[in-house]
Amino acid sequence: MGLSRTIWNDPAEYIRLHQPENPVMFFAPSVAQAAARRFIDGFPGLVTYAVKSNPGEEMIENLAAAGIRGYDCASPFEIDLIRRLAPDAAIHYHNPVRSAAEIAHAVAKGVKSYSVDSRSELAKLVAMVPAEGCEISVRFKLPVGGAAYNFGAKFGATAELAVELLKIVRDAGFTPSLTFHPGTQCTDPAAWETYIRKAAEISATAGVKIARLNVGGGFPNHRLHAVVPQLEEIFAVIGRVADEAFGADRPALVCEPGRALCGDAFSTAARIKAIRDDSHVFLNDGIYGTLNEMPQIGMIDRLQVISPEGVLRRGAPEPRIVFGPTCDSVDRLPGDILMPSDIAEGDYVIWHGMGSYSVVTNSRFNGFGDLQMATVLSTKL
Numbered sequence: 001m002g003l004s005r006t007i008w009n010d011p012a013e014y015i016r017l018h019q020p021e022n023p024v025m026f027f028a029p030s031v032a033q034a035a036a037r038r039f040i041d042g043f044p045g046l047v048t049y050a051v052k053s054n055p056g057e058e059m060i061e062n063l064a065a066a067g068i069r070g071y072d073c074a075s076p077f078e079i080d081l082i083r084r085l086a087p088d089a090a091i092h093y094h095n096p097v098r099s100a101a102e103i104a105h106a107v108a109k110g111v112k113s114y115s116v117d118s119r120s121e122l123a124k125l126v127a128m129v130p131a132e133g134c135e136i137s138v139r140f141k142l143p144v145g146g147a148a149y150n151f152g153a154k155f156g157a158t159a160e161l162a163v164e165l166l167k168i169v170r171d172a173g174f175t176p177s178l179t180f181h182p183g184t185q186c187t188d189p190a191a192w193e194t195y196i197r198k199a200a201e202i203s204a205t206a207g208v209k210i211a212r213l214n215v216g217g218g219f220p221n222h223r224l225h226a227v228v229p230q231l232e233e234i235f236a237v238i239g240r241v242a243d244e245a246f247g248a249d250r251p252a253l254v255c256e257p258g259r260a261l262c263g264d265a266f267s268t269a270a271r272i273k274a275i276r277d278d279s280h281v282f283l284n285d286g287i288y289g290t291l292n293e294m295p296q297i298g299m300i301d302r303l304q305v306i307s308p309e310g311v312l313r314r315g316a317p318e319p320r321i322v323f324g325p326t327c328d329s330v331d332r333l334p335g336d337i338l339m340p341s342d343i344a345e346g347d348y349v350i351w352h353g354m355g356s357y358s359v360v361t362n363s364r365f366n367g368f369g370d371l372q373m374a375t376v377l378s379t380k381l
């Protein structure tokens, strides 16, 4: 999936000229850079990017150009990617479970920040990673809601265990820090408040002053037309509560957003292959493609439909059952999807806000998923 040298004005121009048979991801570098600047200007601490949400080189290069200097990596592949594209950036290896070979790889690449949520994984780090100038962040979890997807189901120590781990980290000579992830697409600022207050309690109970508090990703992207995320409100809550909870011992703050940095920079165009007997819509993209996340996180309703000539369909919205191209019956978008009443076979459905967990989870199942990529000045139609 190479990036063409041509830059198109918008998706409609590309579609009019190419009438692509395969799904297309439209990337707007200006939007990626604006998202980065919004975080850098607004977040009261260091902004790092969670590479897993979209590890495309064009994405990383634009974030680096906009001033992102830290990256949350989950694997040796992601570590090598960042070392190549942003050689001077800080790497936070924040997948709390790693094989010995993976740890050795990170040490060899000079990684100086790790997260941990269990005694056994901490023992591996203590044995293999030189403590000098190296930070270990204890990841903890709480039973709080507010997000579309519960990250605590897999990772995170209880508060009690976090107290114990923090002491071990300090006693082993590492720089002690804390981290959490409130869950992805978290629209409730109160989730951060609860976590930050708990972090202060954990630090006080352990008697360990923490150097940094990483407040995770989870910052929401614009998925529903009517709900525009207020990131500045979340930034303000994080700054205020960190001051209140830690007072003079306030740690430096770090965040590691994924979807909120890459989401809006991409729009997906899926072609209507068929409208079967005037009813069900079949697309050339689906849940094994770039629409993979829709069943878990919920639909994105920011969609528009254009004809092959690039003309916007303006019919009144009508509910449709929409399937992806594979022969698997789970390849269906959740619920009813509102589409203009005048859609026709051969049209293109364009979803906005599609940059996260889409390109990277796209598969070639059933021979579909030959995703094309096009750079645009703007994703707007």
Ligand SMILES: *Cc1c(COP(=O)(O)O)cnc(C)c1O
Binding pocket: 050, 052, 053, 072, 094, 095, 181, 183, 184, 185, 216, 217, 218, 219, 256, 257, 258, 259, 260, 356
């Ligand atoms: C996935 C992940 C992120 C990014 O989450 P978003 O919801 O995309 O912002 C950040 N940190 C860690 C540890 C993660 O696993």
